[in-house]
Amino acid sequence: MSRPTKAWIFDQLTSLRTHYSGRNTSFDLDDQYYELMFRDRLGLPEEYKEDGIVLPTARDIVDAGTNHVATVFARFLRPMRGMGQEAQEQAEMLRKFDTAMFYRTKMEASISPWRVAARHACTYGMWCFESLYNERKLPDMPEKETDETDDEFADRMSIYDGELYDALPISIRAVHPRNVFPSINGDFMIIEESKTLLQAQSEWPQSNMKLMVSGVVMGGGNAGDGVVTGAGRSAVQVMYMDKFYRAIYVNQVSVLPTADAEGIVGHDYGHVPYVVGFSGLGNEDAVAKPEKQAVGLIRYLRPLLRAESFAYSVYNIVIKAHSWPITFVSGPGAAAIANIKLKFGKIYEKPAGVTIEDYVKAPPPDLVMQHMTYTNAVLSASGAPRSVRGLPEAGVRSGTDRAQIINKAKMKYDSILEQMQLCTSKVMANCTKIAERVIPEDFHLWAKSPDEEIDFRIDRKKIKHHYTTFCEFTSVSPEEEARRHADMMNLVKSGIMSSTTGRRRYLSHIDPEAEDIRVEAERLRLNPEVQQVMGSIVASVLAGEAARLMKIKQLQAGQTPGQPPDGAQTSQASLTMPGGAQELSAMKRPQPQPAQSPGVEQLLSSTVSRVAANQPPVQ
Incomplete structure (x- = not known):
């Protein structure tokens, strides 16, 4: 792709605005219904419009779907490229990288990007992840000042090292779908976002952009020359990104300090760092309209939502x-x-x-309330059944029956969950590319997952273009985990799957190689023959200690023991002198020699070999 120009970028943006106009109109309506701002659409008489009440059913439907797209417990798997030790270390390092990036991003964000994306999926039927190298998160390396001592500079360097250890130079965020304008063939992405003047100034302090607030130019300069103005004190930021070039404009003014005259900067990403996902509730129609592809949970429930709120409002007005x-x-x-x-x-x-x-007066007709109840039942069946919202269902008599009903009801959200898993895998692949190609040096990464603590250093040389990753959002219920573990155990016992593969697939947070060693050591420890040999060794050591104590006791009693250890001659006078026995007791304790316990080491070695030969090693 050739180097773009500013005029070409804004021409493409104009064309994409037209192409996605129907989609954005649908998104605006989805927003109105989710925010319960459709009272004027209920059809109430003019004198009663202020008495209209909008029921929160739309929010219940979207929030129920968002809660069922559970991203709390994520497992990642990196396939091994080879069978050697190097391939094992590479796969384990990258698995930890994916897990740490996921949970660390959730921890540092004010709201988890995956929670935001799940809400976008249920509201609009579309979401977008952005993953970029953020050098602002890296601390500035201190420079020694002329009047600074070595100790003071060392203290500042120590603080810098600590901040560098904690820095995460990759940022992941969820972009609002309305601001996303992907190219038709996926060659580039344009993000158009509205920002306040204060946000624009704080994000790009080193640019030549001047911000005008209430007629005053912030930072000097002349009005009209690179000045961001606006009646609402807002600015429009346009970001262009393809595989090799990027550009950022605020009110059509370039803000990248290293950009050329057109505002274009080259980069080393080698990919477009945006991942767009769809809920799967839409349809690829014959004319490929974008608004038919991005469909949320409430898109086609708008008439029912209005009817329900209308019936309740009429009933409420009549009662009052x-x-x-x-x-x-x-x-x-x-x-x-x-x-x-x-x-x-x-x-x-x-x-x-x-x-x-x-x-x-005549009371409000019951027919109105019956109509509202029936409308609510239709909405629940289409949007969010009572069971998935934690409410009882009529006719459910047992816990098993209720569990089956819930499982069937939440199948509506399975397509969103599946697409979210696939998009997360793509996001982690993009982050791996950034770590290998863009970040200038190796870096530390730490995080805490529900079942693992991670703190390690990313060795970029070990990545070697391994971008294949798989993500799974698993249920945190004990019953589901017990079923998965029983599944793995049955496969291992039947010989269909090795224990190493089972651990990598079902217990991805455990190092399978290290766990094999621990299991083998535990099996040897519990083997009766090994325990017998270990008992013989312990008995030999205890016998030697008992003999030493007996010799000390004989000396203290004035008796003449046998020859002392190592053939040393001890006179009776030295033994009867004050402290003589204490000096002997303070001598180096004799260690058990092979002569004292004949064949112990040979017996231990032969036993371990026999046990290993009789029992096959862990696969």
Whole structure:
């Protein structure tokens, strides 16, 4: 692809705006219904519009779907490219890289990008992940000042090393689908976002861009020369990205400091660092309209949502109008009765000829409430059944029956979950490319997953263009985990799968090679023959210690023991002198020699060999 120009980029943006106009219009309507801002669409009479109530059913549907796209427990798997030790280390390092990038990004973000993407998927039927190298997260290396001592500079370098250890130079975020304009053939991506002037100024402080607020140019300069203005004090940022070039403009002013006259900068990514996903609830129609492909959970429920809120609003308006009693008084002296202040327990005299009549209004028809209830049932069946929202279902009599109903009901969200897993795999592949191609040096990465603590250094030389990764969002329920583990054990026992493969597939957070060694060591420790040999060794050591203590006791009693260790001659005088026995007891304790326990080492070696020969090693 040739080097783009500023004019070409904005021409492409204009064309893509037209192409995606229907999609963005649908997204705007989805926003209105999710934010419950459609009271004016209920069709209520003008005098009752202010009394209309919008029920939060749309939010319930979207939030239920978002909660079921659970990204809390993620497992990653990197296939081994080869069978040697190097391939094993490479796959394990990259698996840890994927896991750490996922959980570390969630920890550092104010809201998890995967949670935001899941909500976008359920609301609009589309989401987009952005993964970029962010050098601003790396601390600046300190330089020694002229009047600074070596100790002071060493302290600052120590602080720098600590900050560098914690720095994560790769940023992942979820971009709003309305701001995403992918090219038709996927060669480039344009992101158009609205920002406040303060955001634009803080993000690009080193650019020549001047920000005008209320007619005052911030940072000097003349108005009209690279000045960002706007009645709402906002700016529009356009980011262009292809495999080799990028550009960022704020109100059509280039803000990249190293850009050329057209605002274009080359980069080493080698890929477009954006991943777009769809919910799978849409359809690839004959004319390939984008709005038919990106479909959320409430796209085709809008009439039902309006009907439900309309029925409830009518019922509520009628109840409010007819709830307060109305009394009519007629006849001579009616005015005096109307001015009486009623008090409990007091008796009043009614003048002759005065008639008191209560006006009884008709209650709101039950048909209205029945209509609302039926509409809600249709909405629940189409959008979010009661079972997936934790509410009881009619006719459910047992826990097993309820579990089956929930599993069937949440199948509506399985397509979103599957596409989210695939997109996450692509995101981690892009992050691997950034770590290998863009980041200038190796870096540390630490994170805490639900079942693993990770803290290691990324060796970029070991990546070797290995970008294949698989992601799985698993359920955190104990029953599901027990089923998975039982599945693995049955496959291993039947010989269909080796234990190493089972650990890599079902227990990806465990190093399979290290675990094989631990299992083998545990098996040897528990083997009866090995325990017998170890018991013989312990008995030999205890016997030697008992003999030494007995010799000390004999010396203290004035008895003449046998020859001392190592053939050393000890006189009786030295033994009877004060402290003589203590000096002997303080001598180096004799270590068990092969002569003291004949054949112990040979027995241990032969036993271990026999056990290993009789029992096949862990596969």
